[in-house]
Amino acid sequence: MVERRHWFSDMLPHLILTIGVGILAFPVWLAVVGSTWDAGTIANGTMPLYPGPYAVENYTRALGHGGRSSGEPVGMLMLNSFVMALAIALGKIAISMISAYAVVYFRFPFRMAAFWLIFITLMLPVEVRIYPTYQVVAQVGLLDTYAGLAVPLIASATATLLFRQFFMTIPPELVEASKIDGAGPLKFFKDTVLPLSITTMAALFVIQFIYGWNQYLWPLLITTRPDMQTIVVGIKKLLVTQDALTEWQIAMTTAVLAMLPPVLVVLVMQKLFVRGLVETEK
Template sequence: MVERRPLWTFFTHAVLLLGLVVTIFPIYVALVASSHDTTTLIAGVPMTFGTHFFDNYARVILEGTAAPGAAPVGPMLINSAVMALGIAVGKIVISILSAFAVVYFRFPLRMVCFWLIFATLMLPVEVRILPTYEVIADLSMLNTHVGLIVPLIASATATFLFRQFFMTVPNELVEAARIDGAGPLRFFKDVLLPLSRTNMAALFVILFLYGWNQYLWPLLVTTDESMYTIVMGIKRMIAVGDDVVEWNLAMAAAILAMLPPVAVVVIMQRLFVKGLVEVEK
């Protein structure tokens, strides 16, 4: 029986509402700022919506701003989506195959290979960025989607998580698949992939956000405006030197940059939660 404590319930709800306000208020300010003109925002951000909402969004999507290098946001959103999807799908595919090989195949130095993969957690992109850039440049992958995606698709964390999950799969399933005449690939496709659905969904959300928010690597490998990502674009909109920053357009770009990750989280929320908290498969 759950004991009811009105005072404690009120306190917890008050804390939740306070956290919600702290989280939502900056987004509300950005949304309001994106509906005004630049002149209005110089004096301060009003708390009510203006009349330039659709004009600002149409301009930032199709034309960009007057800041140097501030290209239209439309192509940037496409580049960011391609990069995020490529990184998320690539990491999941490579990691699940790597974990499958480590768990279900016996070959020399099997665990050495796994721990070498796991040791790369200590080498983030920032540490190996110079040799990685040199390889991409030598392969003529600068200013390409392949150059944005390939160096970031290996994931020791995802490999470790899939390995730990595969080790919990009962051996009876493996034996039953062998009795039915299923080979390794059929066992992987018909048994392991369905069981890993929630894990893949949870990892997809996390890895999509990781790829979408990348800034340093796209900054290095892209010099063509047509290959800019949305995170780079927002930075260039506010780096104008002595000129007046068009905060209304920058805030509009920020709101647009937030929509795809929010949509991914909302659409996959149920599978994402299951993948994080579900114990029995």
């Protein structure tokens, strides 16, 4: 017997999803609209919900100077954020893959103890260990450098756990076949493990890139030169304490520009990202 479903039961999920998307997209639309109006229209609370005539002027000012409160162009701030996010994402993937590979395929004393020590670091985020981390970075002279921005954040227990769980799903027959062919650990890692891990690496890259791009506290702490600040710190410095002095149109423009790289990364790697999260058999 074929069950007849009412049209309302089919439309209700779509209606709920549409409302949810609208709620999430509305602040983004306000930022886009605000980047096309002048400061007076925004400050007076009379900004309409459609774009204005000042888009070219606002984006030119933001890309050329970054506003009155920030002395560096938005392009420089975005470059700093991009280098930091890329280094964090690639560093986390590389270190996590190597550590997970060692834990799964090598037999050495206290192997599981080493893994659990890595796993316990989940309880020590950068905010908890920020003072000793800052001391180490300052003592080795990495303040106001790309290495200082990225290196303290590249260790990841979560990525190590994910790679370990994935490596454990690789059939043991592949390991035995590699041994019969005379492949060593490095060759097995390069020829077998890496190709099978592409989707997992892609999913982690997207997550970790956005994580690095959105960092605020650590870059704020270790950067004193304006030319080494990131885009998130730059947006905060555009918002001065007195509303009359805040150039809201430049702040909105900078916020819109700051959203573009993460969105592009998600769009470019969307298929691999989804496959890396949902595939059960690689």
